Amino acid sequence: MRLAAKLILLFLVGLLLIVGLFAYLTIRNDRQLALAEHERYASDLAAALKPSLREAIQQRDAQQLQQVISRSTSQVRHMRIRLVEFDSLVTTEPFAENRKPLVPRELIVTTKEVTTVRMPDPTGTHTIYTYVPLVSNAESVDPASGISEGIEISAPDTEADARLHRSLLSSIMALLGVATLSGVVILIGGVAMVGRPLHHLIEKVERVGNGDFGDPIKLKSNDELGGLATAINTMCDQLANQRARLEAETESRIVAVEQLRHSDRLSSVGRLAAGVAHEIGTPLNVISGRAELIAAGQLQQQVIAESAMAIQSEAHRITKTIRELLDFARQSTPDRSAHPLGELIEQTVSLAQPLAAKQKVRIDFVQPDHPLIAEVDASQMQQVLMNLIVNAIHSIEQDGTITISLSHADSNVGYQKIAISDNGSGICEQDKQHIFEPFFTTKDIGQGTGLGLSISHGIVQEHGGRIEVESELGAGSCFTIYLPAPSRPKASETEGDT
Structure with a gap:
């Protein structure tokens, strides 16, 4: 079970990283789509306003210019349209009002047809700004004319929070759904396919450590755990055969060693035989002499008794010597x-x-x-x-x-x-x-x-x-x-x- 829990945790961490990366990419893609949509709409609007604005600027008719901008703004209420100057060489009356872009000048690329930037406005609201130059690079205009104006079309990005909320919600729901499903699958599969086989393997290894090579593992799986179980069963069979052979060889060796020791003991007995014969011979001579004196009938009762005691003593001496020799020669079971x-x-x-x-x-x-x-x-x-x-x-x-x-x-x-x-x-x-x-x-x-x-x-x-x-x-x-x-x-x- 601990292994299954680790697998689930590892999988969830990896899944969280993948879902997080997917959410980030989704939010960024939604933002880029919003910018592209605004830029496309602004470009179409600017294309429609360019002729009127150029004519008003060339005639230096401030009233006409204001009417064109006001009329366009009233038609598109969620957008704000301004005439801005990028870098004017001449400042005249119609252009005396503040025409500075709300976006920093270094972010506006005037060599491009359209520049779209997303940034907070002075109130802190995220706003999308699109700048369209009135004179494109394709048009030949005398730089001395001083025309460097463009149209600033801006709109608050009200859908930003909604898009972020939808992306996060969908990511969290996907994460929870996939995590739950994967967790259940891994838990069930981990217990059935990993946990139980590993429990049987661990139990078998412990029994092998205690010297029990019987009761083989029965795993029906054809995966790596099944192969490991088969290898352990084969190893146990080989160990059991080796142990049986070693026990048989050990018994044979013990028997052979005991036979060699007994043979060596008998060899020592043989070497002691000559000395023992001499040791026994002396008491036998005493016994024989005393017996002859008693048989002659010429001894007094007290001497006869002393001779009998001497015969008995020497007989005990012979018996003791022979018993010690037999005890030494006898093959006995080791007993410490x-x-x-x-x-x-x-x-x-x-x-x-x-x-x-x-x-x-x-x-x-x-x-x-x-x-x-x-x-x-x-x-x-x-x-x-x-x-x-x-x-x-x-x-x-x-x-x-x-x-x-x-x-x-x-x-x-x-x-x-x-x-x-x-x-x-x-x-x-x-x-x-x-x-x-x-x-x-x-x-x-x-x-x-x-x-x-x-x-x-x-x-x-x-x-x-x-x-x-x-x-x-x-x-x-x-x-x-x-x-x-x-x-x-x-x-x-x-x-x-x-």
Whole structure:
């Protein structure tokens, strides 16, 4: 409706200008017609008076001259006839009276047969003056004769106001009639042909903005709005197809990523197998020895009880190790929740400890003064830590140390920082630019797939964090993980809970 109102207003302004210009031209044309009509009538009258006036002037008969003018004036009562001098060389008795034209001399063109001027008279009434010279340019007259007279025929322009009133009235009536008719047509057409289609288009665009690509617009018009509706419907169909394809591709990608992560987790399990076997072997030896002593029947009751307790303890130790390994290898659905990062690090270190002991590598981790919490998927974050720790173990030949620290990130407020550093062989500058790329590895064939760091990098990014690496060839490496800390509840929420 606002658009229709604007169109009507714009149309009315244009119509007003056109009608105003038409009224002006009409008034000017009426005025010119009035002047032409008066000039034609005056010219005919002057042509009839010229012979008598010339004869009176040549005979210098003032009485005859006055009679001619009086007789003509009585016959044409609405006009005034005067004998005027334009530029007389001689002044005689018959011409002694005031013969000065009422119109300024510079407006009278004596070289023309007739000069007609419209101007106010001394009383302020608009009057039409016509000046006809008694001697035309075509007639040969001796300038020494001093004849430079002419006839002034004037009449009040009484029809001027009436003409103006009629022109204005007709213009206003035309303006009102055309404006009313045009306004009704534009209003009805604007609502039916513009307003409603635009309302449907705006509603459809809003639904598209909210992700609803269904319910196409149904416009039967074949104009530009109909073409726009068709284009929007086509666009929505394409967007719906694109979204369906993206959702299918995203699901496939998620499945593939989870499979890769599970494969990487199983690969880590394989690398831990040797250390775990050693970890399980020691408790099994204890269990076997204690069982043989009990079976020999040579132990006292108290020693038998102590051996049974030792067997039970070692069995629990084996069970715990196997359970941790199975939990790490199990494929689970991502589930983020608040977890103490210190506990995740300790669990991961306990899993990697057998492999580190086999490589004669020490893992040092000191818990912070107070627990640090992060919103993470425990299984995925444990996989990240395991990848970094195993890589650190492999980078150390022997008798090395891996140091793990957990703290608040001073330069990144709102983040928890996990730093895993080693004194291994380090990474060259060229390789450091590619370490997070899939399938990039510097290990020998069969020792790694090149997916560990790439998967770890993706997991940390999905958690809203990042991994940074500092390394120097021959001087070890330090991988730093930044994870967002849980947002603190607002004071008002905390007070409301209490």
